[in-house]
Amino acid sequence: DxxxxxxxxxxxxKRGQNVxxxxxxxxxxxxxxxxxxxxxxxxxxxxxFQNEAQLEKSRLLSDRFSAERPKGSxxxxxxxxxxxxxxxMYLCASSPMTGGLETQYxxxxxxxLVL
Amino acid sequence: xxQVKQNSPSLSVQEGRISILNCDYTxxxxxxxxxxxxxxxxGPTFLISISSIKDxxxxxRFTVFxxxxxxxxxxxxxxxxxxxxxxxxxxxxxxxxxxxxTFGTGTRLTIIx
Numbered sequence: 001d002x003x004x005x006x007x008x009x010x011x012x013x014k015r016g017q018n019v020x021x022x023x024x025x026x027x028x029x030x031x032x033x034x035x036x037x038x039x040x041x042x043x044x045x046x047x048x049f050q051n052e053a054q055l056e057k058s059r060l061l062s063d064r065f066s067a068e069r070p071k072g073s074x075x076x077x078x079x080x081x082x083x084x085x086x087x088x089m090y091l092c093a094s095s096p097m098t099g100g101l102e103t104q105y106x107x108x109x110x111x112x113l114v115l
Numbered sequence: 116x117x118q119v120k121q122n123s124p125s126l127s128v129q130e131g132r133i134s135i136l137n138c139d140y141t142x143x144x145x146x147x148x149x150x151x152x153x154x155x156x157x158g159p160t161f162l163i164s165i166s167s168i169k170d171x172x173x174x175x176r177f178t179v180f181x182x183x184x185x186x187x188x189x190x191x192x193x194x195x196x197x198x199x200x201x202x203x204x205x206x207x208x209x210x211x212x213x214x215x216x217t218f219g220t221g222t223r224l225t226i227i228x
Contacts, residue, residue: 038225045217101149103161106160
């Protein structure tokens with residue numbers, strides 16, 4: 001296993017379209033996180049799963065955003081009716097149940113551009 | 116509301132000298148701090164951490180200092196190497212078991228050969 005993978009790496013879409021991103025965590029990592037990074041900013045926490053349960057959601061995650069982790073393995077992040085302000089890098093991270101904050105391993109991200 | 120701040124967007128340092136990256140925070144509930152390094156087209160990778168019960172943590176060429184009264188931490192890299200050129204993010208959490216990280220805006224470090 002080579003780490004956290006994300007697909008696609010880049011996505012260009014028109015305003016109003018729906019997009020879905022996928023994250024595959026490191027095998028046997030129970031925890032999975034989504035962050036968003038806009039230009040000139042650091043990553044911002046969006047949501048966090050422990051197995052299939054979504055335990056915390058940021059206020060940044062508007063009603064147009066939905067994240068799932070149906071079988072406790074991979075996760076998807078969907079954005080409906082995209083807006084130009086959604087343009088950002090979407091980062092996924094995973095960690096084992098017994099690990100601390102240092103064990104959050106990040107994927108390479110999906111860069112979204114909304115035209 | 117930027118709770119973790121890195122006021123220097125960029126820093127250039129000669130190879131072999133010391134690099135000092137600074138980070139300030141406003142939330143007194145933060146008690147665990149981490150530094151991440153990010154290369155282009157890659158996700159952030161963990162570098163070093165410190166809990167609020169310590170004022171210093173060292174790992175090889177990297178040392179993190181924490182001044183709780185000033186709500187300030189710094190990362191020292193010595194000696195600096197060309198491979199250290201990257202964006203460095205400071206991050207904080209409210210406790211070791213809390214999974215939410217709050218990141219600063221990052222400092223781009225360039226090591227000049």
